[in-house]
Amino acid sequence: MPSPSPAPEPLLARPGLSWSGTVDYGPGPLHAPRTLEELQRIVAGARRIRALGTRHSFSRVAASEADLVTLGELPEEIEVDSAARTVRVAAGVRYGTLALELARHGLALANTGSLPHISVAGASATGTHGSGDRQQALAASVRALDLVTAGGDIVSLDREGDAEVFGGAVLALGALGVATHLTLDVVPAFEVRQRVYLELPAEQFGGAGLDAVLAGAYSVSVFHHWDGTGAQIWAKQAVVAGDPAERTAAADAAGPVGLPTDPRSAFPELWHGARRADAAVHPLPGLPGDLCTDQTGTPGPSHERLPHFRLEFTPSSGEEIQSEYYVPRAQIAEALAAVMPLGDRIRPLLHASEVRTVAADELWLSPAHGRDSALVHFTWKRRPAEVEALLPEIEAALAPFSPRPHWGKVFTLDPGTVRAHYPRLEDFRSLRDRLDPTRTFANAYVDRYLGV
Numbered sequence: 461m462p463s464p465s466p467a468p469e470p471l472l473a474r475p476g477l478s479w480s481g482t483v484d485y486g487p488g489p490l491h492a493p494r495t496l497e498e499l500q501r502i503v504a505g506a507r508r509i510r511a512l513g514t515r516h517s518f519s520r521v522a523a524s525e526a527d528l529v530t531l532g533e534l535p536e537e538i539e540v541d542s543a544a545r546t547v548r549v550a551a552g553v554r555y556g557t558l559a560l561e562l563a564r565h566g567l568a569l570a571n572t573g574s575l576p577h578i579s580v581a582g583a584s585a586t587g588t589h590g591s592g593d594r595q596q597a598l599a600a601s602v603r604a605l606d607l608v609t610a611g612g613d614i615v616s617l618d619r620e621g622d623a624e625v626f627g628g629a630v631l632a633l634g635a636l637g638v639a640t641h642l643t644l645d646v647v648p649a650f651e652v653r654q655r656v657y658l659e660l661p662a663e664q665f666g667g668a669g670l671d672a673v674l675a676g677a678y679s680v681s682v683f684h685h686w687d688g689t690g691a692q693i694w695a696k697q698a699v700v701a702g703d704p705a706e707r708t709a710a711a712d713a714a715g716p717v718g719l720p721t722d723p724r725s726a727f728p729e730l731w732h733g734a735r736r737a738d739a740a741v742h743p744l745p746g747l748p749g750d751l752c753t754d755q756t757g758t759p760g761p762s763h764e765r766l767p768h769f770r771l772e773f774t775p776s777s778g779e780e781i782q783s784e785y786y787v788p789r790a791q792i793a794e795a796l797a798a799v800m801p802l803g804d805r806i807r808p809l810l811h812a813s814e815v816r817t818v819a820a821d822e823l824w825l826s827p828a829h830g831r832d833s834a835l836v837h838f839t840w841k842r843r844p845a846e847v848e849a850l851l852p853e854i855e856a857a858l859a860p861f862s863p864r865p866h867w868g869k870v871f872t873l874d875p876g877t878v879r880a881h882y883p884r885l886e887d888f889r890s891l892r893d894r895l896d897p898t899r900t901f902a903n904a905y906v907d908r909y910l911g912v
């Protein structure tokens with residue numbers, strides 16, 4: 461049990477804004493403990509409290525009407541177990557930092573989001589994903605979790621030992637407690653080559669061609685502007701060593717079709733009618749390509765190719781809002797076609813849209829729960845009122861595809877519609893009753909979408 465001494469003064473009186481400047485986290489205070497014991501005391505003394513990660517969500521998922529806590533001042537612990545192929549990591553560690561440490565041990569994460577700047581706990585809590593038909597959301601790699609619960613106690617949960625509840629514990633929108641450590645599955649280090657292809661023609665973008673492109677490498681993103689063509693294909697293909705003994709499971713997941721996995725074979729100049737770019741590009745028009753990861757086709761460590769953005773630079777635009785909807789993988793071309801008539805209304809508000817894929821998982825609140833998915837994504841200009849006015853029309857167009865919104869991005873779907881897509885929601889609510897009966901970790905967003 462934590463000691464009964466009073467919680468220390470918070471370091472900052474007011475939490476401030478999200479990374480994008482579009483979410484005000486609330487009045488605070490914002491606590492920044494330097495030790496685990498301090499964190500336990502703060503939580504035990506709070507009536508209501510929410511944890512902040514690196515503040516990259518665009519929705520109000522992390523906001524609080526009361527206290528907030530950041531784990532950014534806690535030690536950045538990373539404990540690698542090479543034999544078990546796991547890593548135990550402090551919750552606030554960023555994926556970019558973690559990937560470098562794993563590389564020193566000859567290990568890697570199987571996948572990453574588009575940016576390495578986000579925290580492991582924050583990304584796991586919202587279902588953050590990369591891209592790849594065989595790649596699950598990052599939270600699916602979590603095998604154990606330590607949570608500080610309302611009384612300040614630490615509860616440890618494990619994928620095997622707590623199998624009946626673990627599916628609800630990791631991707632939990634911060635509603636069960638403050639995660640302090642997560643243990644992740646990792647894979648042997650592997651290399652990836654990245655190339656960008658430009659101008660995917662309409663006849664490819666609109667049908668089976670898009671399916672083939674998305675299936676054509678370990679991780680694929682297609683950027684477009686709702687004009688019926690694909691502006692950029694970012695193809696990230698795993699390098700598979702010739703010697704079968706050296707093949708890694710991660711590299712084998714590159715799949716049998718698509719771009720060559722043998723580094724001696726160059727990527728083709730034309731791919732599904734799109735032409736190979738001869739200079740680095742940025743997914744957002746007008747921004748320089750050198751802010752992004754290597755696009756020359758040179759093999760490099762997976763953590764230097766799988767994210768789009770480099771850790772040392774600002775990712776994306778910054779002046780932006782994002783929205784993203786999960787639809788069934790098999791219906792992505794149809795779903796895009798359904799939204800296409802809104803193109804003229806979307807484009808003036810848009811930096812860029814991206815199509816990605818993510819494999820199904822069994823996490824109860826995962827937007828990819830039980831369903832191989834494809835993502836209909838928007839990086840909007842920072843014009844929140846106009847974006848929110850247009851979203852209901854996009855959501856109506858996507859309705860036949862049962863869209864599940866990304867928890868960390870902006871959407872306007874009503875709570876009943878959102879809840880109907882989560883068959884394990886009642887199980888989650890029971891788990892929440894057990895772990896947080898006092899609703900210490902609730903906020904308006906969680907109440908709205910998961911119930912009070």
Ligand SMILES: Cc1cc2nc3c(=O)[nH]c(=O)nc-3n(C[C@H](O)[C@H](O)[C@H](O)COP(=O)(O)OP(=O)(O)OC[C@H]3O[C@@H](n4cnc5c(N)ncnc54)[C@H](O)[C@@H]3O)c2cc1C
Nearest residue numbers: 511513514515516517573574579582585588589634639868
């Ligand atoms: C430029 C940019 C690119 C992006 N690219 C992608 C992408 O490729 N794929 C994708 O899926 N998303 C992407 N996102 C969205 C982003 O990855 C998610 O919103 C993610 O949750 C952000 O993590 P964070 O550490 O910033 O968490 P925050 O936004 O700070 O918090 C998110 C949630 O996690 C909870 N949380 C944080 N820490 C803890 C903790 N210790 N214990 C319990 N709960 C906690 C918070 O309470 C909150 O509910 C992108 C965002 C930006 C700004």
